[in-house]
Amino acid sequence: MTYSMFPTRFTRVLTRLLMVFLAVLLFFVPLILNWYAEFRFLTRIGWWAICITFYLCAAVTAPALFWIDRLLGNILKEQVFTTQNVQLLRGVRWCCGIVSLLCLIPAFVYRPLFFMVIIMGFLCFILTVVVQVMKAAVSIREENDLTI
Amino acid sequence: MAIVINLDVMLAKRKMSSLELARRIGMTQANLSILKTGKARAIRMSTLDAICKELCCQPGDLLEYVEEENHE
Secondary structure, three states, rough: OOOHHHHHHHHHHHHEEEEEEEEHHHHHHHHHHHHHHOOOOOHHHHHHHHHHHHHHHHHHHHHHHHHHHHHHHHHOOOOOHHHEEEEEEEEHHEEEEHHHHHHHHHHHOOOOHHHHHHHHHHHHHHHHHHHHHHHHHHHHHHHOOOOO | OEEEEEEHHHHHOOOOHHHHHHHHOOOOHHHHHHHHHOOOOOOHHHHHHHHHHHHOOOOHHHHHHHHHHOOO
């Protein structure tokens, strides 16, 4: 191993903190929205649109964070270019795509959600490219493993 | 693949076990087994050199091209 594992470990700790943060947020979203509605004009429909969208996106984000944690765990075990990691990245990509689609319809009610649609859609696109790169890397690694 | 590795044949001719050969050329038996069973996708020149040196043979004694039948 010629590179430091500290960034990977640190990212894994951050991922786990995000999981905890997401779990805590599930209980506080209505309160946060009420507080937000006090100083920004937010219609009742907008309140419900954001609330429901958040809970739906949280249901999709939770597995994505779990898969990211698994991926980082595999990297720490020096199992980087494996088909399992390609599957994990694919899963995360689909989660980004689903979140983008989930935010699309509520975005017509609460316009700032369009930023989520664009950002998550772009992230889905970038992860698609990353998955292709990983697949090529797995193929090269398998070829190298069978080079005596 | 159409390239066949006749390592078993050469080992039998030289009356050497694969374990002994692996030890002599500094390779694991697992890797040598990949070579013997034809699963290897590529072989390094350094590996071929080491095997030929230990088995006192030519690369042509180890590698054989067998034309694959075209299935229609």
